[in-house]
Amino acid sequence: MPADWCPFCPGSGKVPDHYDCYIYPNDFAAFSIPPPEPAIQGDDFYRVARSRGKCDVVLYHPDHNLSLPQLPLSHIVKLVQIWRKRFTELKATPGIRYVLIFENKGAVIGVTMPHPHGQIYAFPFIPPRLRRELESARAHLRAKRRCLFCDILKKERRDGRRIVAENESFTAFVPFYARWPYEVHIYPRRHVGALDAFRPSEERALAEILKWVTLKYDNLFQMSFPYMMLLHQAPTKGNFPYFHFHIEFYPPHRSKEKLKYLAGVETGAGTFLNDSLAEEKGAELRNVPPVRREEVEKWAA
Secondary structure (H helix, E strand, O other): OOOOOOOOOOOOOOOOOOOOOEEEEOOOOOEEOOOOOOOOOOOOOOOOOOOOOEEEEEEEOOOOOOOOHHHHHHHHHHHHHHOOOOHHHHOOOOOOOEEEEEEEEHHHOOOOOOOOEEEEEEEEOOOOHHHHHHHHHHHHOOOOOHHHHHHHHHHHHHHHOOEEEOOEEEEEEEOOOOOOOOOEEEEEEOOOOHHHHHOOOHHHHHHHHHHHHHHHHHOOOOOOOOOOEEEEEEOOOOOOOOOOEEEEEOOOOOOOEEOOOHHHHHHHHHOOOOOHHHHHHHHHHHOOOOOOOOHHHHHHH
8 A cells, every 4th residue: 555545535445536525434433323332341449331312523624734724615514504504414423422623733732634624523422622612611601690601792792802813703813811822712793503504694703704714813923723623512412591502623833833732730630831922823823924925816715
């Protein structure tokens, strides 16, 4: 097999010879339907369960050398639509409690396959961090009778210093409580819990702001900027009127040459130390142009 062989490229025999965006079943899935029996037997103290669920790879584009910010806007709209379609399918799957759509980009994140892609995990439970976010949102609603995320968005837009980009439907900002120096969150202006409630205009607006934010990242240090991108949505089962869809970006770089390492205080204590101000990083990203000269034609597509 050639050293440059990629299973996600047309002609590999693993994917169609022609595709725009494509859902590919993960070859090394952590969850499956039907799930295998647990490797060990649990007890009342150490509980185990069958790993029922799905793990998908979302191929963004057949071109091996592109990345999300390099895709035409019209193609990113197709990506948002395939996210929505797959989310709706998995939401209706028995036993699925949470659908996490995410992308790991860059070798420093641990990515070994540079072909542009993300992933979708359908969990049989609500992951711990998302559960905590839900609990905080529910507590805020009970105490204030308002959506926690709507309040955050209102405060960020009123302050303005941490805003990175906006369009008619979405606002991107470095949150006041950022743990990573260049962390960016994207919130919809309308209170909506998940992708399946998006309007067509919001799909396009989300594609637009995703392109803006990721292009700003690339232009910040004139490099293909690594990040973790996660779509936070309401769980698939139950009623969660207090949850508000949003996207979180965690870039590991603190400068072009330096990474933000999660050492003892962060990993061992769960306390993030950020040696930069969210206001400074917000202004820095806000002032970075969201287009490349050589991509003006692609941007207009």
